[in-house]
Amino acid sequence: MAKLVFGMNQSLDGYVDHDGMPTGPALFRHWIEHVRDLTGSVYGRGMYEVMRYWDEDRPEWSAEHREFAAAWRRQPKWVVSRSLKSVGPNATLVGDDFEAVIRRLKAELAGEIAVSGPDLARSLTDLGLIDEYRLYFHPFVLGRGKPFFAGPRPPLRLVTSDLIGEDVIRLTYVPA
Numbered sequence: 001m002a003k004l005v006f007g008m009n010q011s012l013d014g015y016v017d018h019d020g021m022p023t024g025p026a027l028f029r030h031w032i033e034h035v036r037d038l039t040g041s042v043y044g045r046g047m048y049e050v051m052r053y054w055d056e057d058r059p060e061w062s063a064e065h066r067e068f069a070a071a072w073r074r075q076p077k078w079v080v081s082r083s084l085k086s087v088g089p090n091a092t093l094v095g096d097d098f099e100a101v102i103r104r105l106k107a108e109l110a111g112e113i114a115v116s117g118p119d120l121a122r123s124l125t126d127l128g129l130i131d132e133y134r135l136y137f138h139p140f141v142l143g144r145g146k147p148f149f150a151g152p153r154p155p156l157r158l159v160t161s162d163l164i165g166e167d168v169i170r171l172t173y174v175p176a
Helices: 025-037 045-055 063-074 098-108 118-126
Strands: 002-010 040-044 077-080 091-094 111-116 132-137 156-164 168-175
Touching (some): 025 063, 025 111, 040 045, 040 118
Antiparallel strands (some): 132 168
């Protein structure tokens, strides 16, 4: 049985913003290894559109960027959206009955499936489908943006904390 994991970078005040927080070398290496080890990812429309950046090589990329892109392209992706009409390579569009699709993925696959996007995570939390939450805190206060928890925070129990690089702490929680 697969485990659904929702994890994202966020500010100390709880906002997710990919443009507002730099990713240092240690954290970027962490994300490369994380993506490489995933069984797949489930995306909300907004996060999928952000991540489509990795679909095409860019001349300014470093070797690490190319490595991340290759790992991201290899993994299967399921995109939950009612507004998108199509998705890119190695991705499957999931429409209205996303609950049944996610339950089937959890039952049929093994390993970790990443959940990407706070709104999608809220829907999956409401359905009791997320097995683990990973909050990557950066030493920034943004004061705006999309909150990590798009709705009320579910009851959680801390299971571990890890320092990643010099200034990012990852807190890992499971539903209480």
